[in-house]
Amino acid sequence: MKLINALMTFHILVAISLWLLSSTFESHASEQIVHSEAIDNVWSAHRIKPFLLTRGEHQFVAYFDANRQMTVAHRMLGKPWRFYKVDSYLGWDSHNYVTMELDKTGHLHVLGNMHSDPIEYFRTTEPFQVRSLQRVNKMVDKIVEKRMTYPVLILNKENELIVKYRDGGSGNGNEIYNIYDTKSKRWSKLHQNQFLDGEGKMSGYFEGPIKGPEGNFHLIWVWRNTPNSATNHSLSYAKSKDLVNWTDSNDQPISLPITLDKTEIVAPVPPFGGMINGNVKIGFDQGGNPVVTYHKYDEDGNTQIYVARKQNKIWKSHQISQWQDFRWDFGGHGSLGKFLVKPYAVQIVDDKKLSVKVRKKDDILRFVLDSETLQTLSVEKVNLYPPRISEISQVSNRLLENSTDLPLEQHVLKGVGDSSPSGGSYYLSWVSQPGNRDRAHVFISSPSVLLLHESKE
Template identity: 30%
Template sequence: MLAANTLVCNKDRGVPGDSSGSPTYRYFSTTQVGTTWAGQPVGQDILVDGSRQYVGYYDGHRRLIIKSRVGTGGWTTKVLDTSVDWDSHKYITMELDINGNLHVAGNMHDSSLNYYMTSTPGNIATLARVPTLANSTLESRVTYPQFLKSASGELYFKFRYGRSGNGSEYIYRFIAPSRKWQVVASRGILDGQGNSSAYSTSPIPGPDGYFHMAWMWRDTTDVSTNHSLSYAKTKDFIHWQNVQGANLTMPMTKQSPATVDPATVGSGLVNGIVGIGFDSANRPIISYTRYDAARGNQLFLARGDASGTWYRTRITRWNGVFPVQGTGSLRFPFSVGAVKRAANGTLQLNYTCNSNTRTIVLDEKSLGVKSDAPTPSPLVGSPVLPVLRDDPQLVTNKTTTKSGKSVYILQWRSMPVNGDKPRAVIPPSEPLLILEYRAP
């Protein structure tokens, strides 16, 4: 009998699949941006626009810092007027609008808005706090800020108003000529009706011209109360449809005809471990994790079609269970990406289990597993990274972005999650690094 919190990944099944022409990136350089707070693994951000790089992070004093440089030139620094505590939800996110001005949001978890915008493109010295975007009431309790961009480059801002178990999601649209924001749907897009909240993916552009989004509902602050995996698509963030193409009334609720998997409370659904991909017929395929009939964690796929039916299948055969329960920031031993089309009528899905990255190759028609094996890394070369001290408690965190032929990795070390609770001893700062890898 395996102990609780023990999860054993699949044994190798076949050989790694075709990478479908994915490029190989070779290590090019490492740059130290500065030092960063190591108390919690809170998310930090890197944004690359041509030769200009922007980095948003919390420094050793927990202050939100924005840095910018062109090429390999010197850094320009802007210290913003907000400081993070022990809450790992309070990540930083950045985006550029169509005029090239930088927008920054961060340090929010059921908190008042922390939002900044430049008045001169490329000049972070002009970053200034924007106290209200469109609705001061909604912006008094913000969580999970996300920037979205339409196919034409229009900027949108998505966030949750309220708290876990009692919240609604809203989207704003940025009007570039006036530098003002407007609410897209006055009642929001997802409404927990006072007794739940939605945990959604960022809407992603699909090959069919729609943005696609999945979410699950949660009834309390405990992750074990996640239930009812759902899906919708949109072209304008105002009008939403289910997989059948039927229009959905806004805001979407638990009663909306958008359910993918009617998993009940206690079924092991994990918010944040959900991916959306597409097959060669542009049908959405949602990858996610939940318990199987034996109450063990497994990866599942759900594929929708124009009839409105979702076909669900289990694709792993893990042993053991890692209980899906608890409040605050939690770390699970598994994650999953989105399916991608591959060669010879197959699909590929990358996932991790116990820190091991693996690739499942699937028959596109049946979604049957053809192989499950370790994933070869597209990154070639192992840079020697500076380490201030040898501390086995520290975990490596990273944020990745692509620009042109380069992959940029923002990397740092921190203490692991601690349920968003303070530690008795605050660890010293750690180096914050940019690793660049380039394709031929």
């Protein structure tokens, strides 16, 4: 009887909490205002990323609900949400995120829940109407689309929709690019030849393509020999004007497929050298030149942060951290859980300075660099996101945190697309148990509250 009463009390408190969170929270800090609202209860038993997209007055969020079902919601800014659930259900794999993008005619394309899995793809039959989403069982080749991983949707310079994904497995996969024709409503291969070929020995893990300030698309990646994450090596670079024809940083053409011997190497980090996929980032300096951030082991075996930029037609790396007795000795298969260190892309501070934010354990450090020499001028503790977001998220998920003794992680994800009408940014926040090498936990935590936040600088 006591257990029943406790459960009833818990559910009542959850309902009250959700009602309270549907109201507006305002930060009284002079430098920013944050508006927050609850979207839904979501799966929290392991780490999995939702997706937030804003295009003009249209805003979309895609996530896995409390029952593991993929859900897509849409609203006109400031209006109520419309929700729709598709027939795709999450397992225990933290790689199975969801992503989406609008094509030129306003149709939403949703991909996700794939880690060497058959295609999971949904497209609207009516512009901007999530409740018209329908499953599409093939893009180009159903035989090829049986082992899809890491889908990314990109708009090229003509706002044509392009999807890229990995075909195959870790250490032995190929990169596929397709382009969508809005008139025929069909996909076709973007490249006649295979994009990248690990020649049966390795595969590429990519960051980008990212559109630079000059309009070109920039791509960096690491090569990986086996499913063991410690075998990442050879940080590489290529660029393109149209995502079809590719060159190195000196504008010399690269014929497809790209192989290791044809690759422009940014940093020749060897396997087991302390570099990992997902932690290589690309930003741009005041002149629009790409600057690559990564980490590796130094001569003493410590993990250190580096930035690399072309100098006299040669990539030159600069160590910006000076950490002692700190080594992230990662390895193995599956999702690794929370990374002990995570660098972010270079940002411009002013005419003479750049900065790099780095999360080291639970601290957010900001390295301020001389933009000419890339030498570290100062290191300071900062916030990665508006602090009010963490405060609100903690309040909304206090019941979840009190319901289990298991470790829980707080997540904040910046949205993709346009800024808010006031020029601010949109964020999502939620709480989950950590990943477990893509295996089931013994305990399934109660749902987390997925929150939407709007900040104003």
